[in-house]
Amino acid sequence: MNRQFIAKHGYASVYEQFENQTYDTEFLLGVLRDECGGKPQNILETACGGGRISVPLAEAGHNVTGFDADEHMLMRCYKRMSGLPNIRCYQADAVTSDWGNNFDVVVLAGNVLINIETDTDYAKAQELFIRKAAEALRQGGHLYLDFDLHANPAPFFNSLGESSYFNGTDDMGTSGRTVSYGSVCDPVTRICTGARHWELTQNNGESFIVSTLWHKHIPSQAQVYGWLDSAGFDLERTYKNFTAEPLGNPETEYVRATILARKR
Ligand SMILES: C[S@@+](CC[C@H](N)C(=O)[O-])C[C@H]1O[C@@H](n2cnc3c(N)ncnc32)[C@H](O)[C@@H]1O
Numbered sequence: 001m002n003r004q005f006i007a008k009h010g011y012a013s014v015y016e017q018f019e020n021q022t023y024d025t026e027f028l029l030g031v032l033r034d035e036c037g038g039k040p041q042n043i044l045e046t047a048c049g050g051g052r053i054s055v056p057l058a059e060a061g062h063n064v065t066g067f068d069a070d071e072h073m074l075m076r077c078y079k080r081m082s083g084l085p086n087i088r089c090y091q092a093d094a095v096t097s098d099w100g101n102n103f104d105v106v107v108l109a110g111n112v113l114i115n116i117e118t119d120t121d122y123a124k125a126q127e128l129f130i131r132k133a134a135e136a137l138r139q140g141g142h143l144y145l146d147f148d149l150h151a152n153p154a155p156f157f158n159s160l161g162e163s164s165y166f167n168g169t170d171d172m173g174t175s176g177r178t179v180s181y182g183s184v185c186d187p188v189t190r191i192c193t194g195a196r197h198w199e200l201t202q203n204n205g206e207s208f209i210v211s212t213l214w215h216k217h218i219p220s221q222a223q224v225y226g227w228l229d230s231a232g233f234d235l236e237r238t239y240k241n242f243t244a245e246p247l248g249n250p251e252t253e254y255v256r257a258t259i260l261a262r263k264r
Contacts, residue, residue: 012072013170051077058087099136122217149257153218157185173203233261
Protein backbone atom coordinates (compact mmCIF):
# COMPACT_ATOMS: atom_id res chain seq x y z
CA MET A 1 0.00 0.00 0.00
CA ASN A 2 0.99 3.62 -0.56
CA ARG A 3 3.17 4.69 2.38
CA GLN A 4 1.94 8.28 2.42
CA PHE A 5 -1.63 6.92 2.70
CA ILE A 6 -0.64 4.67 5.61
CA ALA A 7 1.25 7.49 7.34
CA LYS A 8 -1.56 10.05 6.95
CA HIS A 9 -4.19 7.55 8.05
CA GLY A 10 -2.08 6.68 11.11
CA TYR A 11 -1.50 10.35 11.95
CA ALA A 12 -5.25 11.15 11.86
CA SER A 13 -6.00 8.30 14.23
CA VAL A 14 -3.13 8.91 16.65
CA TYR A 15 -3.73 12.71 16.63
CA GLU A 16 -7.22 12.06 17.96
CA GLN A 17 -6.00 9.65 20.63
CA PHE A 18 -3.87 12.50 22.01
CA GLU A 19 -5.90 15.60 21.19
CA ASN A 20 -9.12 14.31 22.74
CA GLN A 21 -9.75 17.06 25.28
CA THR A 22 -13.27 18.48 25.48
CA TYR A 23 -12.75 21.56 27.69
CA ASP A 24 -12.17 23.80 24.66
CA THR A 25 -15.35 22.51 23.00
CA GLU A 26 -17.33 23.02 26.21
CA PHE A 27 -15.89 26.53 26.49
CA LEU A 28 -16.96 27.33 22.92
CA LEU A 29 -20.46 25.98 23.58
CA GLY A 30 -20.70 28.23 26.66
CA VAL A 31 -19.55 31.31 24.69
CA LEU A 32 -22.16 30.61 21.98
CA ARG A 33 -24.84 30.20 24.67
CA ASP A 34 -23.89 33.44 26.47
CA GLU A 35 -22.99 35.70 23.54
CA CYS A 36 -25.15 34.57 20.63
CA GLY A 37 -28.64 34.83 22.09
CA GLY A 38 -28.97 31.19 23.13
CA LYS A 39 -30.38 30.25 19.70
CA PRO A 40 -29.04 27.61 17.28
CA GLN A 41 -26.43 29.19 15.04
CA ASN A 42 -25.47 28.49 11.44
CA ILE A 43 -21.81 27.62 11.99
CA LEU A 44 -18.83 27.06 9.69
CA GLU A 45 -15.83 25.28 11.17
CA THR A 46 -12.83 25.70 8.89
CA ALA A 47 -10.21 22.94 9.31
CA CYS A 48 -12.61 20.82 11.33
CA GLY A 49 -10.29 17.79 11.36
CA GLY A 50 -12.01 14.71 12.76
CA GLY A 51 -15.03 16.64 14.03
CA ARG A 52 -13.83 16.87 17.65
CA ILE A 53 -15.52 20.29 17.82
CA SER A 54 -18.01 20.25 14.90
CA VAL A 55 -19.85 17.13 16.03
CA PRO A 56 -20.58 18.35 19.61
CA LEU A 57 -21.74 21.69 18.11
CA ALA A 58 -24.24 19.77 15.98
CA GLU A 59 -25.25 17.61 18.95
CA ALA A 60 -26.00 20.85 20.82
CA GLY A 61 -28.49 21.80 18.08
CA HIS A 62 -26.41 24.14 15.87
CA ASN A 63 -26.40 23.77 12.09
CA VAL A 64 -22.80 22.94 11.24
CA THR A 65 -20.71 22.91 8.09
CA GLY A 66 -17.14 21.69 8.47
CA PHE A 67 -14.37 21.34 5.96
CA ASP A 68 -10.75 20.22 6.03
CA ALA A 69 -7.99 19.53 3.50
CA ASP A 70 -7.07 16.18 5.02
CA GLU A 71 -9.35 13.37 3.89
CA HIS A 72 -8.11 11.01 6.61
CA MET A 73 -9.15 13.49 9.30
CA LEU A 74 -12.39 14.14 7.48
CA MET A 75 -13.29 10.45 7.26
CA ARG A 76 -13.29 10.39 11.05
CA CYS A 77 -15.67 13.37 11.12
CA TYR A 78 -17.87 11.72 8.49
CA LYS A 79 -18.10 8.55 10.59
CA ARG A 80 -18.83 10.46 13.81
CA MET A 81 -21.60 12.60 12.34
CA SER A 82 -23.64 9.58 11.29
CA GLY A 83 -27.30 10.05 12.31
CA LEU A 84 -26.97 13.83 12.80
CA PRO A 85 -29.04 15.62 10.11
CA ASN A 86 -27.72 19.11 10.97
CA ILE A 87 -24.05 18.69 10.02
CA ARG A 88 -22.25 18.31 6.70
CA CYS A 89 -18.57 18.10 5.95
CA TYR A 90 -16.49 18.29 2.80
CA GLN A 91 -12.88 18.32 1.64
CA ALA A 92 -11.29 21.60 0.54
CA ASP A 93 -8.11 23.60 0.92
CA ALA A 94 -8.96 26.66 3.02
CA VAL A 95 -6.33 28.78 1.27
CA THR A 96 -7.67 28.30 -2.25
CA SER A 97 -11.38 27.52 -1.75
CA ASP A 98 -14.43 29.74 -1.28
CA TRP A 99 -15.76 29.33 2.29
CA GLY A 100 -19.38 30.17 1.40
CA ASN A 101 -21.30 33.04 2.98
CA ASN A 102 -24.01 34.20 5.35
CA PHE A 103 -22.88 32.09 8.32
CA ASP A 104 -23.72 33.33 11.84
CA VAL A 105 -20.43 32.04 13.28
CA VAL A 106 -17.08 30.96 11.83
CA VAL A 107 -14.96 28.78 14.13
CA LEU A 108 -11.15 28.67 13.78
CA ALA A 109 -10.34 26.56 16.82
CA GLY A 110 -7.94 23.89 18.03
CA ASN A 111 -4.96 26.15 17.23
CA VAL A 112 -5.63 26.06 13.48
CA LEU A 113 -4.04 29.50 13.01
CA ILE A 114 -0.58 28.08 13.66
CA ASN A 115 -1.21 24.69 12.08
CA ILE A 116 -2.06 25.79 8.55
CA GLU A 117 -0.72 23.54 5.79
CA THR A 118 0.27 25.79 2.92
CA ASP A 119 2.96 26.39 0.32
CA THR A 120 2.22 30.12 0.36
CA ASP A 121 3.69 32.77 2.69
CA TYR A 122 2.63 31.60 6.17
CA ALA A 123 1.73 34.97 7.68
CA LYS A 124 -0.23 35.86 4.54
CA ALA A 125 -2.14 32.57 4.84
CA GLN A 126 -3.00 33.41 8.48
CA GLU A 127 -4.23 36.86 7.47
CA LEU A 128 -6.18 35.26 4.60
CA PHE A 129 -7.95 32.87 7.00
CA ILE A 130 -9.21 35.88 8.98
CA ARG A 131 -10.25 37.74 5.83
CA LYS A 132 -12.07 34.69 4.45
CA ALA A 133 -13.82 34.24 7.80
CA ALA A 134 -15.16 37.80 7.44
CA GLU A 135 -16.32 37.11 3.89
CA ALA A 136 -18.14 33.95 5.02
CA LEU A 137 -20.09 35.76 7.78
CA ARG A 138 -23.29 37.77 7.65
CA GLN A 139 -23.01 41.32 8.99
CA GLY A 140 -23.04 41.11 12.80
CA GLY A 141 -21.85 37.48 12.68
CA HIS A 142 -19.05 36.23 14.91
CA LEU A 143 -15.57 34.81 14.42
CA TYR A 144 -14.45 32.49 17.23
CA LEU A 145 -10.66 32.22 17.15
CA ASP A 146 -8.66 30.07 19.56
CA PHE A 147 -4.86 29.80 19.34
CA ASP A 148 -1.52 29.73 21.16
CA LEU A 149 -0.39 33.32 21.68
CA HIS A 150 3.36 33.56 22.22
CA ALA A 151 4.49 37.01 23.32
CA ASN A 152 8.04 35.88 22.54
CA PRO A 153 8.17 32.62 20.56
CA ALA A 154 11.98 32.35 20.41
CA PRO A 155 12.62 30.74 23.83
CA PHE A 156 9.80 28.24 23.27
CA PHE A 157 10.81 27.21 19.74
CA ASN A 158 14.60 27.53 20.06
CA SER A 159 15.24 24.10 21.46
CA LEU A 160 17.29 21.21 20.12
CA GLY A 161 17.05 17.63 21.30
CA GLU A 162 15.16 14.48 20.52
CA SER A 163 11.57 14.13 21.66
CA SER A 164 8.44 12.23 20.72
CA TYR A 165 5.03 13.88 20.83
CA PHE A 166 2.62 11.37 19.32
CA ASN A 167 2.77 7.58 19.50
CA GLY A 168 0.17 4.87 19.15
CA THR A 169 -1.54 2.33 16.94
CA ASP A 170 -4.28 3.12 14.46
CA ASP A 171 -7.41 1.18 13.47
CA MET A 172 -5.51 -0.60 10.64
CA GLY A 173 -2.86 -1.91 13.04
CA THR A 174 -0.14 0.52 11.95
CA SER A 175 1.89 1.58 14.98
CA GLY A 176 4.29 4.45 15.16
CA ARG A 177 5.68 7.51 16.82
CA THR A 178 6.83 10.97 15.82
CA VAL A 179 10.45 11.83 16.49
CA SER A 180 11.38 15.50 16.58
CA TYR A 181 14.87 16.96 16.76
CA GLY A 182 13.77 20.38 17.91
CA SER A 183 13.35 23.68 16.15
CA VAL A 184 14.75 27.15 15.69
CA CYS A 185 12.93 30.45 15.62
CA ASP A 186 13.91 33.73 13.97
CA PRO A 187 12.95 36.34 16.59
CA VAL A 188 12.57 39.07 13.96
CA THR A 189 10.35 37.30 11.41
CA ARG A 190 8.80 34.97 14.03
CA ILE A 191 9.24 32.11 11.53
CA CYS A 192 9.98 28.82 13.30
CA THR A 193 11.18 25.67 11.59
CA GLY A 194 12.08 22.13 12.52
CA ALA A 195 12.73 18.58 11.35
CA ARG A 196 10.88 15.50 12.43
CA HIS A 197 9.97 12.06 11.15
CA TRP A 198 7.40 9.35 11.66
CA GLU A 199 8.66 5.85 12.52
CA LEU A 200 5.93 3.48 11.40
CA THR A 201 5.47 -0.27 11.50
CA GLN A 202 2.75 -1.77 9.35
CA ASN A 203 0.64 -4.66 10.64
CA ASN A 204 2.75 -7.09 8.55
CA GLY A 205 5.82 -6.06 10.55
CA GLU A 206 7.37 -3.92 7.79
CA SER A 207 8.84 -0.64 9.07
CA PHE A 208 9.46 2.63 7.26
CA ILE A 209 10.15 6.29 7.95
CA VAL A 210 8.41 9.40 6.63
CA SER A 211 10.39 12.60 7.14
CA THR A 212 8.97 16.11 7.40
CA LEU A 213 10.44 19.59 7.44
CA TRP A 214 7.95 22.03 8.93
CA HIS A 215 7.79 25.76 9.30
CA LYS A 216 5.23 28.14 10.69
CA HIS A 217 4.81 31.80 11.51
CA ILE A 218 3.92 32.62 15.11
CA PRO A 219 1.79 35.76 14.97
CA SER A 220 2.04 38.50 17.56
CA GLN A 221 -1.04 39.79 19.34
CA ALA A 222 -0.70 43.13 17.51
CA GLN A 223 -0.60 41.31 14.17
CA VAL A 224 -3.74 39.28 14.91
CA TYR A 225 -5.59 42.35 16.18
CA GLY A 226 -4.47 44.28 13.05
CA TRP A 227 -5.66 41.49 10.73
CA LEU A 228 -9.02 41.37 12.52
CA ASP A 229 -9.47 45.13 12.21
CA SER A 230 -8.50 45.18 8.51
CA ALA A 231 -10.93 42.33 7.79
CA GLY A 232 -13.77 44.38 9.34
CA PHE A 233 -14.02 42.85 12.82
CA ASP A 234 -14.53 44.49 16.21
CA LEU A 235 -13.22 42.62 19.24
CA GLU A 236 -16.24 41.72 21.32
CA ARG A 237 -14.74 39.50 24.02
CA THR A 238 -11.32 37.99 24.69
CA TYR A 239 -10.56 35.11 27.06
CA LYS A 240 -7.35 33.94 28.67
CA ASN A 241 -6.60 30.21 29.02
CA PHE A 242 -10.28 29.25 28.58
CA THR A 243 -11.46 31.40 31.51
CA ALA A 244 -13.61 34.52 31.73
CA GLU A 245 -10.46 36.63 32.34
CA PRO A 246 -9.83 38.87 29.31
CA LEU A 247 -6.49 38.97 27.49
CA GLY A 248 -4.11 41.71 28.54
CA ASN A 249 -3.04 44.04 25.77
CA PRO A 250 -0.27 43.25 25.36
CA GLU A 251 0.10 39.84 26.95
CA THR A 252 3.71 39.43 28.04
CA GLU A 253 3.87 35.63 28.45
CA TYR A 254 2.54 32.62 26.58
CA VAL A 255 -1.25 32.29 26.91
CA ARG A 256 -3.96 30.37 25.14
CA ALA A 257 -5.97 33.14 23.52
CA THR A 258 -9.63 32.97 22.57
CA ILE A 259 -11.20 35.85 20.70
CA LEU A 260 -14.83 36.50 19.86
CA ALA A 261 -14.93 39.15 17.13
CA ARG A 262 -18.00 40.65 15.48
CA LYS A 263 -18.21 41.53 11.79
CA ARG A 264 -19.01 45.24 11.43
C1 LIG B 1 -4.58 21.15 14.82
S1 LIG B 1 -5.74 20.37 13.74
C2 LIG B 1 -7.27 20.99 14.41
C3 LIG B 1 -8.47 20.19 13.97
C4 LIG B 1 -9.79 20.57 14.66
N1 LIG B 1 -10.11 21.98 14.47
C5 LIG B 1 -9.70 20.23 16.14
O1 LIG B 1 -9.58 21.16 16.96
O2 LIG B 1 -9.74 19.04 16.48
C6 LIG B 1 -5.50 21.34 12.32
C7 LIG B 1 -6.37 20.94 11.12
O3 LIG B 1 -6.21 21.92 10.12
C8 LIG B 1 -6.29 21.30 8.87
N2 LIG B 1 -5.70 22.17 7.88
C9 LIG B 1 -4.45 22.69 7.89
N3 LIG B 1 -4.26 23.44 6.81
C10 LIG B 1 -5.41 23.42 6.09
C11 LIG B 1 -5.81 24.03 4.87
N4 LIG B 1 -4.97 24.79 4.15
N5 LIG B 1 -7.07 23.81 4.43
C12 LIG B 1 -7.93 23.04 5.14
N6 LIG B 1 -7.59 22.42 6.30
C13 LIG B 1 -6.34 22.62 6.77
C14 LIG B 1 -5.52 20.00 9.09
O4 LIG B 1 -5.80 19.03 8.09
C15 LIG B 1 -5.99 19.60 10.48
O5 LIG B 1 -7.13 18.77 10.42
